[in-house]
Amino acid sequence: MAISRPQGIPSILGLAQVAFALLPLLWLGTALTHAASAGFEPTPASFPRPSFEGADASQYLLDFWRGTRRGVANRTIAFWGLSDDDPADGVASASLSADGHGVRVARALMEAGVQLRIVSPHLEEQARALKDASGKLVFDDRVTWMGQNAIDSLTGVDGLLLVSEWPEFLAISPTQIAQQMRGRGVFDGREALDATALDAAGLNYYSFAKPGSPPWLDPDFQNYIAHLRESTEEDDAILMLPGTRLGTTSGRARWFLHMNYQLTPRELYLWRPELACGTSGQYRQWVDAYNKAHPWKKMGRPQPGPRELSKLVGNTPARFLNAAESNAAAARKVDSVLFWTHNSDFRVSDWENIPIEKVGAGAQR
Amino acid sequence: MSAFYGIIGGLVAVIIPLAFGLALLPKRCDLPRSRYEEYSIGYLLGASIFTIALTAFYSLGFESTAFVRFAILAGAMVAWRHAFRRESVRVYEPLGFQSYQVWVLALLALGSIALTLSWPINQFDPMLHFAYKGKVLFFHGTPFGEALSSLQSGDGFGRMATHPNYPLGIPILEAFSGHFALSNWSDRWVQIPLAFWAACLPGAIAFGLRFLSKSAARWGALLTASVPMLYLRDGFSSDGLGGTAWGTPGLGNGVTLGAGADLPVAACFAAGMALLLRAGAARSLRLGAAAGFAFAGAAMMKNEGLALFGVVVVAVLISGVLFLPSPSLEKRGRQAIGLALLTGLLAISPWLHLRGQMPAIDENYSEQLTLENTLHFLGGGDELAELSPKVIAQQKTKEEVLAELPPRRAIVGKAFMSTFFDFATWGPMWVLMFAALGALAIRPRSLADPLRRVLAATVFGGVLLYALILLVTPWYLPLLLEKGIPERLLLHLVGPIVLLIGWWIASAKEVKAP
Numbered sequence: 001m002a003i004s005r006p007q008g009i010p011s012i013l014g015l016a017q018v019a020f021a022l023l024p025l026l027w028l029g030t031a032l033t034h035a036a037s038a039g040f041e042p043t044p045a046s047f048p049r050p051s052f053e054g055a056d057a058s059q060y061l062l063d064f065w066r067g068t069r070r071g072v073a074n075r076t077i078a079f080w081g082l083s084d085d086d087p088a089d090g091v092a093s094a095s096l097s098a099d100g101h102g103v104r105v106a107r108a109l110m111e112a113g114v115q116l117r118i119v120s121p122h123l124e125e126q127a128r129a130l131k132d133a134s135g136k137l138v139f140d141d142r143v144t145w146m147g148q149n150a151i152d153s154l155t156g157v158d159g160l161l162l163v164s165e166w167p168e169f170l171a172i173s174p175t176q177i178a179q180q181m182r183g184r185g186v187f188d189g190r191e192a193l194d195a196t197a198l199d200a201a202g203l204n205y206y207s208f209a210k211p212g213s214p215p216w217l218d219p220d221f222q223n224y225i226a227h228l229r230e231s232t233e234e235d236d237a238i239l240m241l242p243g244t245r246l247g248t249t250s251g252r253a254r255w256f257l258h259m260n261y262q263l264t265p266r267e268l269y270l271w272r273p274e275l276a277c278g279t280s281g282q283y284r285q286w287v288d289a290y291n292k293a294h295p296w297k298k299m300g301r302p303q304p305g306p307r308e309l310s311k312l313v314g315n316t317p318a319r320f321l322n323a324a325e326s327n328a329a330a331a332r333k334v335d336s337v338l339f340w341t342h343n344s345d346f347r348v349s350d351w352e353n354i355p356i357e358k359v360g361a362g363a364q365r
Numbered sequence: 366m367s368a369f370y371g372i373i374g375g376l377v378a379v380i381i382p383l384a385f386g387l388a389l390l391p392k393r394c395d396l397p398r399s400r401y402e403e404y405s406i407g408y409l410l411g412a413s414i415f416t417i418a419l420t421a422f423y424s425l426g427f428e429s430t431a432f433v434r435f436a437i438l439a440g441a442m443v444a445w446r447h448a449f450r451r452e453s454v455r456v457y458e459p460l461g462f463q464s465y466q467v468w469v470l471a472l473l474a475l476g477s478i479a480l481t482l483s484w485p486i487n488q489f490d491p492m493l494h495f496a497y498k499g500k501v502l503f504f505h506g507t508p509f510g511e512a513l514s515s516l517q518s519g520d521g522f523g524r525m526a527t528h529p530n531y532p533l534g535i536p537i538l539e540a541f542s543g544h545f546a547l548s549n550w551s552d553r554w555v556q557i558p559l560a561f562w563a564a565c566l567p568g569a570i571a572f573g574l575r576f577l578s579k580s581a582a583r584w585g586a587l588l589t590a591s592v593p594m595l596y597l598r599d600g601f602s603s604d605g606l607g608g609t610a611w612g613t614p615g616l617g618n619g620v621t622l623g624a625g626a627d628l629p630v631a632a633c634f635a636a637g638m639a640l641l642l643r644a645g646a647a648r649s650l651r652l653g654a655a656a657g658f659a660f661a662g663a664a665m666m667k668n669e670g671l672a673l674f675g676v677v678v679v680a681v682l683i684s685g686v687l688f689l690p691s692p693s694l695e696k697r698g699r700q701a702i703g704l705a706l707l708t709g710l711l712a713i714s715p716w717l718h719l720r721g722q723m724p725a726i727d728e729n730y731s732e733q734l735t736l737e738n739t740l741h742f743l744g745g746g747d748e749l750a751e752l753s754p755k756v757i758a759q760q761k762t763k764e765e766v767l768a769e770l771p772p773r774r775a776i777v778g779k780a781f782m783s784t785f786f787d788f789a790t791w792g793p794m795w796v797l798m799f800a801a802l803g804a805l806a807i808r809p810r811s812l813a814d815p816l817r818r819v820l821a822a823t824v825f826g827g828v829l830l831y832a833l834i835l836l837v838t839p840w841y842l843p844l845l846l847e848k849g850i851p852e853r854l855l856l857h858l859v860g861p862i863v864l865l866i867g868w869w870i871a872s873a874k875e876v877k878a879p
Contacts, residue, residue, distance in 0.1 A: 014463065017584070020591035020792045021469045028476030028596060031614030035483035042487050047613050214489065214617075234504075239522070260525040261497045265504035267511070273525045274516040274724070281757040281841070328522040 047213035052084060052101050052163060052189040058108035060208050061161065061187060073113040078146075078153040078181075079106060081164025082120040082127055091122045098132045102163040110142045117153040119146045122166075154180035165192035174201035216258040224351050225262045228338075231353065236335040237267040241325060243339035243352065246287045253283045256340075269332055294322075321359060329356060367549045374546025375557025378538060379408070381441040382558070386411025387448035389658070391651050396643065397458040398572060401470075405568020408561055409636035410655055412629075413662020416534035419541075420665055421715035423533065428506035434544050460571055460579050466587060473590045474564035480596070480615050481560035481622045485552035488617065491624035493527045496552070499539030503550055508533060508719065516724045530723040532716055534665030535559065535626055556624050562632040563595045563622060569632065570860065573639025574867040576646045581871035588797070589863045594790050594856050595631075596622055598849045618848065626667035627853045633663035634673055635860020637705075638823065641677075642864065644701040645686075645694055645816045653701030657708025664713050669857055671716075672730070674709055676830055680822035681706060686815040694815045702819075730834060738837040745772045752841035776842050777835045780851055781828075790852060798824065798862045801869035811872060820865050827858040 038046045065072045082102040085094045096103065106116055120127055124145055130138045146153040150169055154160060154177060162169060170192055177186065178201040186198055191209040198205045215221060232238070240256060257277060260268045270276055275286040321329060321337070329337065338353045386407035390396065393403070419429070427433070462470070486492050501512045508514075517523040539555040546554065567586035574582040589595070597610060597620045610619060621628050637659035644652035660677060663670030681687060686694065687703050694702075750756060750766040770776070785795045805811050805821055812818050831854045838845060 014466065017587040017591065018465060018469055021473060021587070023789070023792075024591065024593045024596050025469070025472055025476065027593070027610065027614060028473070028480055030611060031480050032476065032483060034614045034616075035480070040483050042484055042616055046616055214487065216492075217487075257493050257525055257527065261492055261500070264497065264500040264512070268525060269522045270525055272517060272521055273523045277516070277525050277527050279840070279844075281752060281754050284754070284757045324520060328520050331520070332522070 042213075042217055044213040044217050044219075047217075049086060049165075050191040050209035050211050052209060057101075057161070057187070057189050057208055058105040060206075061105075061109065061159070062112050064185065064206075065158075074115070075113075075158045076115040076117065076156065077109065078150075078157045078160045079109075079116045079118045080120075080150060080153075080160065080162045080169045081166055082106065082118065082123055083164055085164070087164065087166050094122050096123050096126050096130060098130055098138055103127075103130070103138060105161070105163065106143075107138060110140070114142075116143045117146050117157065118143055119148070119150045119153045119169075120164075121148040121168075151176060151180060156180075156182045158183035159185040159187060161187045161189065162193060163189050165190040174198040174203065177201065178203050214258075215255045216262065220350075221255065221258075225259065228259075228263060228266075228353060232263075232266060232336065234265050237269065237332050238263075238336050238338050238353065239269045239325070239329050239332070239334045239356075240338045240340065241271075241321070242290070243341050246290050253280060267332070268338075269328065269334065329359075367546075367551065368554065370546040370549045371542075371551035371554025372546075372557070374544070374549065375542045375554045377438075377545035378542040378558045379561065380445075381437060381541075382411030382415040382538075383408050384411065384441040384445035384448060385414045388444035389414065389651070389655050390448075391647075391649055393452055393457065396647060396649070396652070398575065399459045400457045401568045402460070402572040402575070403457065405565035406572045406636055406639065408565050409569055409632050409662070410640070410659055412534075412538065412558065413633050413636070413658045413665065415541075416537045416665040417658060417661050417712045417715075419537045420533050420719060421712075423502075423508055424715040424719035426507075426509065429502065429540070429544070430506060434541070437541075438545075460575070460582050460586070462583055462586075466583065470567060470586065470590050474567075477563035477596060477622055478560045481556055481624075482553060484615055484623070486556065486624045488620070488623060488625065490618070490626075494531055495535040495626060496539055496555070496624055497526065498529075498531070498533060499536035499543070499555065500550060502533070502536050502540035503543045508536075509722070513723060530668075530720050530725045531626075532665045532667060532670070532720070534662065534667075535624065535629065537665075539624070559624050559629065560622075562628040563590075566590075566595065566632045566635055566859070569636045569639045570863050570867065573635075573642050573860075573864050574871070576643060577868060577871035578874065580874065581867040584870050585863050585867035588792070588794065588866065589635075589859060592792050592794055592859060594621060594852060595628065595859070596620070598790060598852045598856070621853075621856065627856050629666040630663050630670045630673070630857045631859050633659050633666060634670060634857055635864075637663060637677070637709075638820065638861045638864055641702060641705050642816050642820070644705060645698040648695055648697040648701060650697070650701050650704050653704035654708045656705035657710075658712055660705070660709040661712030661716075663857075665716060668730075669854060671713065672830060672834075673827060673857060674713065676826040677709075677819075677823055678706055680819050680826050684815060684818035684822050686819055689815070691813070691815045693813075730837075730839075733837045733839050734833060735837075739833060742773045742836045745774060748773045748776065748843070749839075749841055752844075754841070754844070770843070773836065773842055776846070777832060780835065780846055781832060784851055784855060787852075794859070794862060794866070797866045797869075801866045804869050804873070817865075817868055820861055820868065823861045824858060824865050827861065828855070831855060831858075 034046070061077075062072055065075055082100070083094050083096050084101050106118065109116060118124070118127070118139075124147065127139060128137075128145065132138050144153075148168070150172060157180075160177065160181065174194065174197040177198070181203070184202065184204045186193065186203050186205050188195075188205065188207045189209050191207050191211060193205065195205040195207065254276070256268070256270060271290060272286060275282050275289065278286075328334075334356055336353050336355050337359045338351060340352075341350045383404070386409070387403065389410060390403065390407060398406075422429070422433070486496050498508065498513065501510065502508060505512065512524055513526050513529045515523045516526060516529060538558040542555040542558055543550040567590040570589045571582040571586040574585045597614075615622075637656050640652050640656035640659055643649070644656050660670075660674045664674055681702060687699055690696075747767055748770045750763045750770065753761070753763075753766045755761040756763050756766055771779075784791070785799070788796075802821070802824075805817075812821065831851055834854070835842065835845070835851055
């Protein structure tokens with residue numbers, strides 16, 4: 001006698017089918033919960049925190065100093081933090097390994113002859129005893145351990161590198177930092193410092209964190225887009241020009257593509273967009289090509305002073321277009337010129353949209 | 366209020382293609398189907414027709430004015446009326462899913478729709494490669510303006526655009542969502558017509574397998590809906606349970622759902638294959654034409670759709686379907702398949718005309734896919750280390766990068782092998798596909814069925830094509846792998862793969878219970 005399965009009771013095969021569906025079902029449920037908890041609008045907090053890219057950081061720092069007259073040897077740097085741990089997880093969970101990004105950067109700098117002043121109060125003891133694979137101590141006498149004295153660590157140093165964004169580091173004011181340091185370079189591996197305030201304090205801010213969130217979610221970027229939407233007409237044409245020499249440090253290069261998207265139908269023009277809009281590699285080629293074609297010292301454009309929010313409404317700096325730029329602006333009947341300072345931190349003062357009449361009045365070259 | 370208009374506009378942009386798709390399908394009495402199958406295949410077919418027609422319209426230099434939008438709306442109403450009034454038999458023929466299976470399918474479908482709409486467009490590719498063009502069509506009514514065509518002019522200045530020669534299918538659906546929302550563009554609600562791909566794909570597979578057996582159709586639908594890659598890519602396998610897939614679920618480049626183009630290519634291509642099988646089996650010229658439209662629809666979504674249509678053409682030709690008589694495929698069935706190819710070619714041609722007038726940046730695979738290049742990389746040619754970001758940034762020399770990398774063929778081979786055994790991204794799909802191919806190898810007589818030959822050749826040719834594309838890519842391959850390729854490409858083949866598996870299951874059951 002054949003025994004038939006009652007309706008609604010799954011077979012083994014049927015159960016297997018359902019089991020395969022569990023993973024995507026679970027993920028969809030988690031994703032929807034995540035979206036709901038963020039109010040169905042992504043913010044930088046919806047993404048992972050910016051990550052610290054150890055190899056890039058040491059390379060960048062060393063290249064930066066190699067390009068100067070003093071070179072690398074005998075440089076001193078304040079080294080804030082050593083671990084990759086998220087401060088939000090608490091001090092208790094902080095840990096250190098010889099392969100961690102922070103430790104690797106410290107070792108690369110030491111090997112290049114840089115003196116380190118390390119401030120890592122939570123992990124100093126662990127770090128002093130840290131050994132590499134061959135059993136040798138990782139940190140030697142080229143390191144000065146500063147305990148909790150972050151401010152003291154800055155006295156007379158050539159630069160400051162932030163590896164971990166512990167709250168005690170972020171609480172130190174840019175003015176204090178500027179007063180203590182001999183050099184001007186502040187290198188932020190976490191995008192955690194206040195770039196505008198550092199800049200206003202006369203320091204040079206460099207961020208090389210790998211951002212966790214996409215650039216168009218940066219609040220300053222969004223605010224400036226909103227400002228441009230309000231202050232320009234939909235049929236406006238805008239010529240985009242760098243206000244300073246282009247650099248390649250940006251982890252958020254090609255932000256202008258997002259600005260272009262957000263401001264459509266406004267017409268945004270850029271120099272050699274076919275290269276600038278390509279891959280991130282082509283973007284770097286574009287930066288090189290731009291700098292070769294526009295030797296900054298011969299451009300007749302003054303370097304901007306300290307960035308201030310007031311520039312957003314002031315629109316007063318003297319700006320000049322060269323002949324090619326003037327012709328391009330005239331041919332396209334542009335309404336304004338959007339100058340940008342090449343920083344990756346998206347402070348609102350990175351952009352200044354100046355009506356063409358004001359730019360035109362000062363046009364030289 | 367604008368959200369209200371956005372939702373209404375998006376829904377209208379769904380109903381219009383659906384009306385055209387349903388109108389083109391044969392009557393239910395001639396071609397039995399369930400409601401789920403009908404609406405799934407109807408939407409995919411309709412979205413294809415809608416985007417093909419508007420691409421052709423744009424390619425002739427016309428602009429989408431208010432009058433054009435009104436005419437489309439009126440046409441859709443006529444199509445809708447036709448689709449429903451012609452049916453003398455209003456009964457659907459269910460597939461016989463058990464209730465728990467219906468729940469699984471429904472939850473996955475509704476979850477995919479809800480997740481697509483739960484975030485506004487938030488990824489690089491969907492935003493810049495597609496939605497930007499959608500905005501251009503929305504505001505300017507034509508792709509021929511300076512916004513897409515003037516990447517560079519004589520004086521060096523130009524407008525910004527990424528991949529201006531990508532097809533306009535997704536931009537068209539987005540632009541018309543905005544139009545029908547009383548000219549309100551919303552980064553969230555223009556995604557409404559793009560939210561149904563994952564929900565429709567299993568229905569299309571069931572439609573394609575129904576003529577073999579209802580059980581195979583049910584199996585195919587459930588297997589398809591359970592492929593994690595439909596919703597996100599390589600999230601589980603590369604990140605583990607604590608990684609970004611679970612940390613920031615639904616956001617970032619690891620998500621397949623949303624306003625990207627890979628899922629719609631997969632969905633339209635699956636619809637094309639399903640319609641092709643039914644056209645041959647039912648000897649229906651109408652279905653043959655519909656299959657051609659669906660294939661062309663895949664080409665409207667992303668350039669890979671064009672290449673896949675080429676694979677289908679080659680698969681049909683080398684399997685001899687059009688010329689070799691077969692008891693299981695009568696003359697009219699062969700004509701239906703021939704008509705599918707012809708319709709596809711005609712439907713794609715306006716896009717090719719338009720594409721020829723758009724600038725291209727550095728991604729011309731037809732120039733790249735040469736015998737010389739293929740033999741070079743097959744013979745152990747080095748990776749294009751000069752394109753490594755490290756080399757471009759002068760952090761490493763080309764030789765240093767090369768020293769760390771195996772030859773390109775090894776990179777490609779490793780990428781494919783890891784994909785085939787990546788259960789967390791694909792479920793059991795690849796293993797079952799190899800089993801199905803193995804079964805064909807063991808019982809070559811199965812290939813006597815011409816439709817099955819076409820299906821197997823399409824699967825084989827598709828995988829081979831993507832292997833070749835990776836082998837000769839003008840990009841730096843390790844960077845492509847980081848961006849989820851080949852997974853994103855192989856997703857396009859989910860349809861024919863599951864159809865092949867379904868056929869194997871149907872024939873295995875026949876053998877078991879003669």
